[in-house]
Amino acid sequence: MSPAAAANLGYTPPDGGWGWAVVFGAFISIGFSYAFPKSLTIYYKEIQEYFSVSYSQIAWVSSVMLASMYAGGPVSSILVNRYGSRPVVMVGGVMVSVAMVLASFGTSIIHLYLCIGVMGGFGLAFNLQPALTIIGTYFQVKRPMANGLAMTGSPVILSTLAPLNQFLFDSFGWRGSFLILGSIVLNCCVAGSLMRPVNKKALQKPKSDRKDYNGALSEADPTADTGALSHNLLTNENQIVSPSPSCIDKFFDVTLFKHRGFLIYLVGNVVMFFGFFAPVIFLAPYAKHLGIDEYSAAFLLSIFALVDMFVRPATGFIGNTKRIRPRIQYLFSFAVSFNGLCHLLCPLASGYVGLVLYAVFFGVAFGMVCALLFEVLMDLVGAHRFSTAVGLVTVIECGPVLLGPPISGALVDVFGDYKYMYYACGVLMLVPGIFFFIAHYFNYKRVDEEQRQSAALEMRTCEDAVLRKSQVKISAVSITAPKEAGHRHI
Template sequence: MGGVALDVGGPAVKAPDGGWGWAVLLGCFVITGFSYAFPKAVSVFFKELIREFGVGYSDTAWISSILLAMLYGTGPVCSVLVNRFGCRPVMMVGGVLASLGMILASFATSIIHIYLCTGVLTGLGLALNFQPSLIMLNRYFSEKRPLANGLSAAGSPVALCCLSPLGQVLQYQYGWRGGFLILGGLLLNCCVCAAVMRPLLPPRSSQKDQEAAAKEEDAVKKPKAKLLDFSVFKDRGFVIYTVAASVMVLGLFVPPVFVVSYAKELGYEDTKSALLLTILGFVDMFARPTCGVIAGLKWVRPRCVYLFSFAMLFNGVTDLVGSQASDYPTLVVFCIFFGVSYGMVGALQFEVLMTIVGTEKFSSAIGLVLLMEAFAVLIGPPGAGRLLDYTKKYMFVFLLAGCEVCVSAIVLFTCNLLFIRTKASAAQEQEEVQEEAQRSPETMAMTADYQQGDALELEKLRPDSTTVDSQEVERFLKEPESKGALSPSPETCL
């Protein structure tokens, strides 16, 4: 089973870019939807939990925060488990944990119980599904990977549009306990998605080829037996990406959290204010696969990191402009543009990471990146909330979020332009020098033959001896004078 997820050892298996990969894509679509939408869908039950346990809104908000913290913060743990046991077993266990957490939370007698069950258990289960699903998607798609990433990322807005109304219906019909129990059963579909993640094995070959591959595998496995590969930090592009992504996450999730409250502050009713999130999610739903198609174009794909920088800058500028909104139509326009930019960022963030580190190190890289982003996720929305409490104006919250995302875009663009491009040019020049120095023996032999032939031709044209007798020269110069002819001189010679 450990061979399911590992790319170490043995001959490289070419990504099929289709076939069973479409089933893997569907599973990744569902897992992504659960992972990103579930923390927001649980917030539907907060009013009932406040009434049940006599706590405040800030206490119930910790449920979603712990869920997101487990989703991001357990990245290295997921990487170690995937590199040790493989993607499919880890996802099976994750699906069981996610479901078990919600089922146990339905019998909760205190808010702490819900923290441990829904926050820790369900959050860990979703994390054990989310990261391996992206790893498997990276293995099944290569040429069509940008499109696959865009389609799988679309699972987030689709699930959000479905789970939030479903949660409201379940709360109305069965209460929060019955809703938690049914949602726990729904999360068992993660195990179905895990079963879809079939190992990507090399095609059948002759017995001799298999024996040779096994010997190669034994020889290569020993030096590459790393459960968490920290060598990715030696890659300059990975470090730049990690820093930029961590700064981006500080402000990326702030506007969707506060836009509904912003509309209520302007005096609009709850239903009309909540419609803003629906508009944002609907636009986001189509923006992600569209951006995946664009990122897969031949001219765009080598410059995908710059497209990601543009998406981040677009998102940040949208926040800055949206901070000046003063009526509902302006907020609608803001949600449309934010949905487009937010979808572009969601479709490109893991595609760019896959391009930077490659398939072999992606399982370790994504775990380390998610760990770094976990701190930003915990700091971002609460920090914006404190700013709101201090200023009492939503304008400053959106301005702060926009500045953070714009700074991350500038860091990613300038650092890649100054360092990564220079590094690539130097490497290309070095390759050209090596190719010139390591020419084929046939070319060297042909060059030597041509040089030898030219030398022979010159030898034929040269006199046999280069020594000159001075007496013969004097006799030659005096012969014309004896015959009455003019002797050659500088004045008479042309």
């Protein structure tokens, strides 16, 4: 098992017990957050005909919902820091449920934008971030594994909702289906009820385990090896300027923008998300463009989802191994670069067999990125600052998430061919992947230097303390010695 990463929580997370029930709740909550907007595409054709709108207009429903989910990150962060994960997730489930019920009475496409897109998107934001945050309070050593299992909820629930929505659509139409979906999404409230806050008092660390490195608390295990200590410093010392404890307690920790690792993550992800979702959205249309029948084209998405479903937990297990965990950022860099290579090679795939191979490799690459996406952020900033960090990241990423698919669609319209869209997405994934490799190489190198400097400083501090203690003893002896000699003379 890999060494524990520093979490700066003031206690040792249990790494099990009720934490696995929390992972199951996060599995449901995260699954609905990512799968729900995608699953609604089944109703688009009927809604498009009902309101007499274009396909691009109806496609904005899911885009607005995803963008609102990302934009609601800071609000969710404030609520999680103030009230904890459990009530926020339950409120989010109620919001999405009410949004779907109101949408079932919709009279215009604007009505759907406001209900499903804005209100439902904010409800999903209240489901996503708290579920990610609470895992870091229950897990430390096994955290990559727990995150990988929780992130598997997205493909599992998507593969469940897709056929269910088709059945509801055939039986009740889109209005009746939205009413039923409003009740189904209340399962997020059940998931939230499982997210019991960790008992910090029972797991409190002794004060002797805390060491101060340049104003940042480090809770490195004194028995941990060099790799573990380097990983601890990556979390706590990986900053251009270390923050004061008062800043950490604020809702918005703006000092994160001075955090070296956070800036690397943010810059790379903003570029990456312009080309992240479009290849999934356009996979079936691309197959149809090549003359493949509708059912075979749809089956490509099933293959992609099935592979994604198994890769996510597998990536969590790999990321938790002793060799990978201290340098998990390299695994994420490889996953992003692998995505880019898959998209660049996609236009070279000939026939249906070639597209099946692309769907398999793309499922592997996509699953790896999704399993590590939030784990590597928590690895960089620590579990104690993760809630604020993910809120800042998601609100900045909502722009690329919203604009990426429409820009990719515009490339198809301009060139009349999907291959240029896949080339563009490949470059937008490969470039940040290479950037992550280079930036984290120098980042880890800097962290190792800081680790050696901190160790040397601690050694000098201990030596100075011993020297001062010995000087005090010598001074005490020199003071008492003349007095004893004077007594003997008398």
